[in-house]
Amino acid sequence: KQEVTQIPAALSVPEGENLVLNCSFTDSAIYNLQWFRQDPGKGLTSLLLIQSSQREQTSGRLNASLDKSSGRSTLYIAASQPGDSATYLCAVRPEYGGATNKLIFGTGTLLAVQP
Amino acid sequence: KAGVTQTPRYLIKTRGQQVTLSCSPISGHRSVSWYQQTPGQGLQFLFEYFSETQRNKGNFPGRFSGRQFSNSRSEMNVSTLELGDSALYLCASSLTGSGEKLFFGSGTQLSVL
Numbered sequence: 001k002q003e004v005t006q007i008p009a010a011l012s013v014p015e016g017e018n019l020v021l022n023c024s025f026t027d028s029a030i031y032n033l034q035w036f037r038q039d040p041g042k043g044l045t046s047l048l049l050i051q052s053s054q055r056e057q058t059s060g061r062l063n064a065s066l067d068k069s070s071g072r073s074t075l076y077i078a079a080s081q082p083g084d085s086a087t088y089l090c091a092v093r094p095e096y097g098g099a100t101n102k103l104i105f106g107t108g109t110l111l112a113v114q115p
Numbered sequence: 116k117a118g119v120t121q122t123p124r125y126l127i128k129t130r131g132q133q134v135t136l137s138c139s140p141i142s143g144h145r146s147v148s149w150y151q152q153t154p155g156q157g158l159q160f161l162f163e164y165f166s167e168t169q170r171n172k173g174n175f176p177g178r179f180s181g182r183q184f185s186n187s188r189s190e191m192n193v194s195t196l197e198l199g200d201s202a203l204y205l206c207a208s209s210l211t212g213s214g215e216k217l218f219f220g221s222g223t224q225l226s227v228l
Binding site: 031032034041042043044045046049051091093100101102103104107 | 121150157163173207212
């Protein structure tokens with residue numbers, strides 16, 4: 001059974017700092033991995049999607065890497081800003097099961113960027 | 116382009132009642148998925164619909180059901196509500212449901228008293 005874990009559970013950093021969020025998964029048979037952001041009481045916003053054949057994806061100050069064989073992904077946020085404060089979730093789509101949007105989510109990292 | 120719309124935004128029900136939640140996907144999107152989010156269990160997959168057919172189902176009791184209409188709008192129904200059904204219910208849509216980016220609605224916060 002696929003399990004997705006995120007470390008740390010919570011993180012507080014001063015504005016301007018670069019930071020790394022970690023995601024690990026137990027079954028390497030994944031189709032892709034997505035990183036999401038969730039603001040309090042709101043839905044999820046997709047940040048980056050990495051296909052299983054890719055090593056990394058970049059969007060602005062965000063860079064996500066994927067090491068499928070070791071079951072790990074990292075989300076790097078450069079020059080953090082108070083507006084980056086949110087919960088960050090990673091989710092894997094299993095390789096099996098055909099065409100599907102069934103995702104298995106991690107436990108999330110609550111990020112607070114202090115001005 | 117309008118995003119994923121979920122109604123209502125908040126619901127308060129009592130144990131034993133039933134509830135219906137609605138989701139309108141982004142125009143052109145044919146896949147709709149439903150997720151339950153609770154502080155204890157996190158985000159869990161409920162079910163997915165594509166072209167009016169349930170394509171995948173999570174590990175939830177039969178009290179949880181859903182359907183999709185020809186315009187891709189979807190509803191989920193929970194019968195005989197229990198206290199543990201209190202959660203944020205999120206709907207997500209995508210073009211084909213084949214592993215592309217998911218777009219989530221703001222959710223329906225259900226409280227069962």
